[in-house]
Amino acid sequence: MTKKYATLCLALMSFAMARAEVIVSSPDGRISVDFEMKDGKPTYSVLYDGQVAIAPSALGLKTNMGDYTQRLKWDKEKERTGEQHGSYVLPSLKEGQEHNFKMNTAILQFSQRERPVMEVEFRVSNRDVAFNYTLLPQRDTRSCVITEEASAFRVADNALTFMAPQSNPMTGFARTMPSYETKYTLGEPVGKNGWGNGYTFPCLFEVPNADKEKALWILVSETGTDGDYVGCRLLGGNGGEYRIGFPMEGELNGWGCTSVQMALPGKTPWRTITVGHTPANIIETTVTWDLVEAKYPASKDYSKDYGKGMWSWIIGMDSSCNFDEQKRYIDFAAAMGYRSLLVDALWDVQIGRERIAELSRYAQSKGVGLYLWYNSNGSWNDAPQSPKGIMNNPYERRKEMKWMQEIGILGIKVDFFGGDKQPMMQLYEDILTDANDYGIMVIFHGCTLPRGWERMFPNYVASEAILASENLHFSQGFCDAEARDCGTMYPFTRNAVGSMDFGGSALNKYYSASNNRGSRRITSDVYALATAVIFQSPVQHFALAPNNLTDAPAYAIDFMKTVPTKWDEVRFIDGYPGKYIIMARRAGDKWYIAGVNAMDTPVKQTLPLPMLEGKSTVSLYQKDGVKPVKVTKKQTVKVEIPTNGGFVIVK
Ligand code: CA
Numbered sequence: 001m002t003k004k005y006a007t008l009c010l011a012l013m014s015f016a017m018a019r020a021e022v023i024v025s026s027p028d029g030r031i032s033v034d035f036e037m038k039d040g041k042p043t044y045s046v047l048y049d050g051q052v053a054i055a056p057s058a059l060g061l062k063t064n065m066g067d068y069t070q071r072l073k074w075d076k077e078k079e080r081t082g083e084q085h086g087s088y089v090l091p092s093l094k095e096g097q098e099h100n101f102k103m104n105t106a107i108l109q110f111s112q113r114e115r116p117v118m119e120v121e122f123r124v125s126n127r128d129v130a131f132n133y134t135l136l137p138q139r140d141t142r143s144c145v146i147t148e149e150a151s152a153f154r155v156a157d158n159a160l161t162f163m164a165p166q167s168n169p170m171t172g173f174a175r176t177m178p179s180y181e182t183k184y185t186l187g188e189p190v191g192k193n194g195w196g197n198g199y200t201f202p203c204l205f206e207v208p209n210a211d212k213e214k215a216l217w218i219l220v221s222e223t224g225t226d227g228d229y230v231g232c233r234l235l236g237g238n239g240g241e242y243r244i245g246f247p248m249e250g251e252l253n254g255w256g257c258t259s260v261q262m263a264l265p266g267k268t269p270w271r272t273i274t275v276g277h278t279p280a281n282i283i284e285t286t287v288t289w290d291l292v293e294a295k296y297p298a299s300k301d302y303s304k305d306y307g308k309g310m311w312s313w314i315i316g317m318d319s320s321c322n323f324d325e326q327k328r329y330i331d332f333a334a335a336m337g338y339r340s341l342l343v344d345a346l347w348d349v350q351i352g353r354e355r356i357a358e359l360s361r362y363a364q365s366k367g368v369g370l371y372l373w374y375n376s377n378g379s380w381n382d383a384p385q386s387p388k389g390i391m392n393n394p395y396e397r398r399k400e401m402k403w404m405q406e407i408g409i410l411g412i413k414v415d416f417f418g419g420d421k422q423p424m425m426q427l428y429e430d431i432l433t434d435a436n437d438y439g440i441m442v443i444f445h446g447c448t449l450p451r452g453w454e455r456m457f458p459n460y461v462a463s464e465a466i467l468a469s470e471n472l473h474f475s476q477g478f479c480d481a482e483a484r485d486c487g488t489m490y491p492f493t494r495n496a497v498g499s500m501d502f503g504g505s506a507l508n509k510y511y512s513a514s515n516n517r518g519s520r521r522i523t524s525d526v527y528a529l530a531t532a533v534i535f536q537s538p539v540q541h542f543a544l545a546p547n548n549l550t551d552a553p554a555y556a557i558d559f560m561k562t563v564p565t566k567w568d569e570v571r572f573i574d575g576y577p578g579k580y581i582i583m584a585r586r587a588g589d590k591w592y593i594a595g596v597n598a599m600d601t602p603v604k605q606t607l608p609l610p611m612l613e614g615k616s617t618v619s620l621y622q623k624d625g626v627k628p629v630k631v632t633k634k635q636t637v638k639v640e641i642p643t644n645g646g647f648v649i650v651k
Contacts, residue, residue: 024081042072095286106121129272153242226428306339580596
């Protein structure tokens with residue numbers, strides 16, 4: 001679409017919406033935010049190339065100081081516009097090189113009974129719209145409770161959804177839900193409300209259009225949440241309208257309220273809307289991190305300890321968590337040149353603290369560092385695995401972390417959290433903050449979505465917050481749908497907004513130590529290699545097993561030895577959630593172009609790959625091996641992705 005045409009569309013649209021006015025546009029002018037007051041209610045909408053992405057939707061907060069969703073006056077003369085730009089380096093991200101961002105901003109002020117009560121700030125980049133609220137103190141009132149957030153997102157009625165239903169609280173294994181472990185919808189129409197509780201972030205919408213170039217892809221999420229707010233979800237059930245929901249009463253076993261306690265003036269987290277005609281902006285967005293800042297300085301350079309690792313639990317389960325087997329995995333990690341080994345649940349009883357210290361010394365002698373698993377409990381669910389009662393206790397936690405530092409532990413994986421209420425969000429923050437004092441990196445499992453945490457907490461590594469590899473062990477049905485529900489879904493959704501601890505890329509044929517029984521992997525070996533590129537986390541604990549040194553193809557083992565976990569750039573090439581994905585990541589001067597396919601028929605494509613400029617041959621991993629292939633003069637490469645298979649091109 002030409003710029004002129006876009007402007008014309010925009011003009012027509014503004015005309016159609018009569019009283020709404022553009023308050024801020026993206027630096028390239030393609031995204032704009034319209035605003036209007038409707039009977040005292042603030043309402044915004046988002047346009048992309050003149051097309052409506054978010055139709056007029058509500059803004060506002062309900063608090064115990066007042067209802068700031070209605071009877072508001074827009075103090076138009078107080079509007080402040082400006083620009084936010086900056087740069088940062090975050091090697092833990094999908095775009096780890098010096099990253100520059102630029103956003104145009106507008107701050108709107110609202111008053112009630114002649115007193116300013118609330119501000120809404122919009123920030124608009126070339127890919128994203130974000131907004132948050134500032135609540136202002138009233139006379140002697142310097143704290144408040146937010147009981148409800150009215151923020152809504154109305155998408156077109158013909159939009160299709162790709163989103164994970166919020167589970168019922170206190171359900172699932174040992175009543176550990178919600179833990180962001182439900183299956184994404186596959187293009188379901190709008191209008192439902194999940195299983196009755198809405199959906200967890202991020203939420204992806206496609207607005208199809210007969211003219212493909214006018215299709216819209218919209219990702220709604222939030223960022224900047226810490227112990228000062230609750231984790232929110234998206235409630236549906238009203239056509240294309242979705243709105244912010246606070247946690248459910250039953251979370252945390254019913255303890256703690258669902259509202260937010262806030263000091264004034266106070267800011268809410270950011271609501272983010274990423275939009276484009278293809279999913280490219282969604283896969284490449286950095287809005288989650290552009291909007292936040294570090295909450296404390298790093299106590300050391302964590303990035304030098306990022307890298308590959310493994311864990312025995314995914315193949316060997318609880319019984320593998322013994323001294324001899326962990327030692328065997330340390331030798332395996334060393335043979336692979338990996339940086340770490342994750343020692344999973346029950347190490348405190350099956351190995352013991354003294355021998356963990358011995359194991360850690362042994363690992364370090366081989367250049368391998370250990371991660372130790374902890375149960376976050378607590379009183380919020382019934383998960384019995386130990387060690388427990390440590391990470392939820394400030395004194396025990398710090399004592400434990402001091403011990404870990406003394407014996408050279410690299411990091412922790414803390415599991416089985418209790419939902420998104422404010423005290424639970426505070427626990428995440430407390431664990432991270434304390435761990436940084438002892439130079440410990442943190443991975444969360446059975447947990448909430450990270451919301452900008454890679455930048456806010458420098459020792460934060462990644463979270464599960466997804467149906468992850470453990471389900472491949474537990475269920476053949478999950479294995480059968482792995483390409484559809486994981487490989488071709490997560491890059492468009494969960495992994496677009498945060499480092500994801502999936503723990504996959506198994507090369508065993510079966511999820512068992514004997515490798516001849518248990519659930520069977522139906523994805524190919526090259527699929528495993530491709531997802532090592534497609535799934536992003538600065539620390540990857542792969543589901544490899546020592547027997548893979550002899551029973552897996554040599555090309556696959558060699559690839560898994562060298563695949564990076566730190567990336568400098570990401571690009572979407574082609575794909576559709578639940579069907580197939582082709583994307584590229586760059587590490588230094590090396591490009592990895594990877595794809596996987598969940599459809600019944602192979603994907604055959606001649607890929608234009610401008611990043612291969614100046615290269616005549618590349619290594620192509622495809623079907624059962626790797627071979628050098630010629631790059632055509634037009635910088636294209638022909639690829640074929642079989643059903644449940646993958647490909648990787650390495651330049
Ligand atoms: Ca889990």
